[in-house]
Amino acid sequence: MVEIAPFAPFFVAAALALLLRGWPRGLLLVLLPLAGLANLWLLGEGSFGTWSVLDFQLLLFRADRLSLLFGYLFHVAALIAIIYSLHVRDTLQQVASLLYAGSALGAVFAGDLLTLFIFWELLALTSVFLVWARRSGRAYMAGLRYFTLHILSGLLLLGGIILHGQAHGSLAFGHMGLEQNGFAGVGSWMIFLAFGIKCAFPFVHNWLTDAYPESTPTGTVFLSAFTTKVAVYALARAYPGTELLVYIGATMACFPIFYAVIENDLRRVLAYSLINQLGFMVVGIGIGTSLAINGAVAHAFNDVIFKGLLFMSMGAVLKMTGRINGSELGGLYKTMPKTTVLCIIGAASISAFPLFSGFVSKSMVMSAAIGNGHDWVWLILLFASAGVFHHAGIKIPYFAFFAHDSGLRAEEPPVNMLLAMSIAAALCLAVGIYPQALYQLLPYETAYTPYDVTHVLTQLQLLFFSALAFVWLNLRRLYPPELPSVNLDVEWLYRRLLPEAARGLVAGVFRLDARLRGAALKGIGYLMETVAGHHKPDGIMARSWLTGSMAAGVVVLLGIYLALGFAA
Template identity: 65%
Template sequence: MSSVIPFLPLMLGAIAALFLRGWTRNIIMLAAPVVGGLNLMGLEHGVFWSMEFMGYALEPVRIDKLSMMFGYLFHIASLIAVIYALHVKDTVQHVAGLAYAASAVGAVFAGDLLTLFIFWELLALTSVFLVWARRTDRAYSSGVRYLIFQVLSGVLLLAGLLIFAQVNGSLLFNEIGLEHEGIAEVGAWLIFLAFGIKCAFPFMHNWLTDSYPEATPTGTIFLASFTTKVAVYCFARGFAGEEILVWIGITMACFPIFFAVIENDLRRVLAYSLINQIGFMIVGIGIGTALALNGAVAHAFNDVIFKGLLMMTMGAVLHMTGKINGSELGGLYKSMPKTTILCIVGAASISAFPLFSGFVSKSMIMSAAVAEGYDVVWLLLLFAAAGVFHHAGIKIPYFAFFAHDSGIRTTEPPRNMLIAMTIAAVLCVVIGTFPAQTVYALLPWEADYHPYDLTHVLTQLQLLFFSALAFVWLNLRNLYPPELPSTNLDVDWFYRKLIPTFVKRIASAVYATYGQFENAIIAVIKRIIQHSYDTEQDQPKGYFARLWPIETMVVWVAVLLSGYLVVYYI
């Protein structure tokens, strides 16, 4: 095979970025995803570089339509992110970004669980530097919490794969499922939870909303593209058709809406929106039909691009103004008109407007839900679709670029940032307009689907129209939650409020008990001292408290030494 290992071009680009500077580094960084993408085109489906390790067969590189689709996606995403970050002179961000992308590519091409684990951990170690690279106290603390969750996910994956290797005698990464008996079931659930943490399942999602908004403007683009999508790929590979995923996914699609609507930090709004969109993908994987699975991976493909576009526009706003809270922004369309238009394209795409990329993938999942009799799920997905239009399709562009005029006057971001955003915007329109020739051509499963029929188009337009009408009415009536300087807590309330309060009370009780015990011991010691002291004579009482002559003490020393010698020789 003439081609090279899929992740190698990106990893070599990261190593080169560590030592090179200036325009030479920029050229190498741009070339890495381009060469990597061209390398993928030369790969044939199959298993390569197979080997044996401790009696287990390993497949470090396995190529099929599913892994190939994510491989193309990650190279496109890394190219856009590199272009967006060209103005940055920070070596840490460049090296971490490309190494992070290389780890994601290595993970989706891993044919065995051990190789997957290695890249799983590399994803955590490389990505955390994109959070720390902002070099603030909040970013450092958030990065530590992020790393704790990521390492926990890796520990669970390692424990699960060891159990699976012991029970099945194989480490190959194929369909895992949850239908097992005995210790194998424990291993399957450990792997399931490991994937779930990286996928930001409910109650395990806070690492995402905590860390992504604290990363650098350019680092967030990388973060939004890889970690969660690797987890989506792993669920599609290992747990397709597990019904529990349907209900987990619908929960993910719905609950972030309520937090995103009241959130002031616009990048945190997009972080909640990211969980919302992953929910759609998890629902499709849980349904498990060819149409649903195609919809899930197609939506993952599209989400990286349109969510990346929205993250890039908000990163541009942060870069140019130093502000990202909706309460501090507004009126930026006057000085950033190009960024405003690009943001609206991203908003239309994530809201699934016809002729935009979100429409051709989100409708696949919803159609699959109806076809399989998940009527309640379909209704909840409709609610989630309306909600994402509110918080991402309307709120983001409205409060950043329109709403009240904040008085901020700036300029458009650097040219490389505009180029990256334009590429993403063009892809959103091209994919939405010509799905059969673009993303549908890469789909792993055979399924015949035509998004532009009258029913789908009218249903989506009605949903979007009435959602927009609701936003306008609520806004005019002053009922829509205003953008207020605030900090909103969800699951992190447990470790920010409940646990510290609980620990403080326990610590106070322990400290008080220790103080009482210490005082009691001191009182006893004082009584003993007082009892052994003659206050009238002002000297200690008792036989051993007498004042002895020196010769008597010498005799006692001689007696003790003699006794020691006798005991020693006996």
């Protein structure tokens, strides 16, 4: 059997898409992930594609249960996103999306750090075009900020790889940890930070909430599936059991809730919600037990599907109405009932309702947390679960389709968009009803049972009281209203503070330059006036000088010249 690396079909199809038009291109796009999935299934676990650089042996393809799960996930995500975007007639978006998906596959099957770095950079390069494809000034600036942070991630990764290679004499991509010393320790920290940027760690997360809402309706669906999940895979591969990740993940699960509740742009609400869900995955990787790792990667699988479904439903709203702010929407359930139902399925899944996909993976992480002595982390995750129900489970469908009647009467989106959303909704229900199908693909064997009395009752009570709190706050007019505003968090530092400081510095330099120039011109003018005054009829240069005085002056000048020459 010919061994074909999973990324290769996507790169070849991207080249063919430049030449094809119309239905042949659409057929190619749909068949591609199906053929790729079959190829990956036949490859199974194993490795191939060894190549040498200097004294290092590199590996193009290395598959085990961890990487295979993400490989299957990325093919499914690509299929759904491609079907969703079939109505688009934009070569830039279609080619960039294929290269982007292929780069994600190349990264998760990379057997060494240098190969990982190549696909890591391709992820940044190809994904930014999905932001710029919207062709607006806001999208262009957001894409520049997005690209800058991802280039920083690549530089950190490359520096860490160099130090790691020097310390260990190998570039194999495996467990690293942060406990190493010397150059190895510095390299490991640099790689950890590089992964953290792409995983949207706190303080370096704003590329996600900034760029994703500015992308095209279809581009955002692709973006939500690949970049952050590649980072989750990389952390699970290199840093499982790193306790620092528990605290980072708990922070990620909590802080986006407060921004999502007050945010008006519903796609930005989902971007904050994506960080919230990443927090659960990072906590699981930090705990590092078999159950926790299984829970983290299972939740990554489910998140791609239900978060993709929510982004698709909001993308459909944006396409059909031209609006995405909660303050401008409402009442759409009357003319978009199918989209409304599909959105509610996605909302129920992310909220971890029993019989929906989020329940069978999120509970694994929370069980691992409380089972390993992280009681306060479990409480934080419980609070985060209630928060995500508020901002994604209720706010998104309520303000988009219900709430006040905005007077909008939009039609249902194109059939291909409804089909893609229906596939994602079916997967949300299938995984929630029969989780063993997903559990069989997890990295470790598990006998976990999500549907026991404790898990079900705890989650139902949480959801019930969260819904009750939302209704009470809304009736009392205490719930933050949807206002046409722009909310900044950490990005205020580089979108407001730094530009203002730079403008102030430049203005100060120009003021100092003007003062120095004015003082210099004033001094020159004074000197010119003084010299001119000496040449006036009554000036010193107009006087009659005795010959002896002139001779004495010449002797003095000659003496000074000789003294200087002697000193030199």
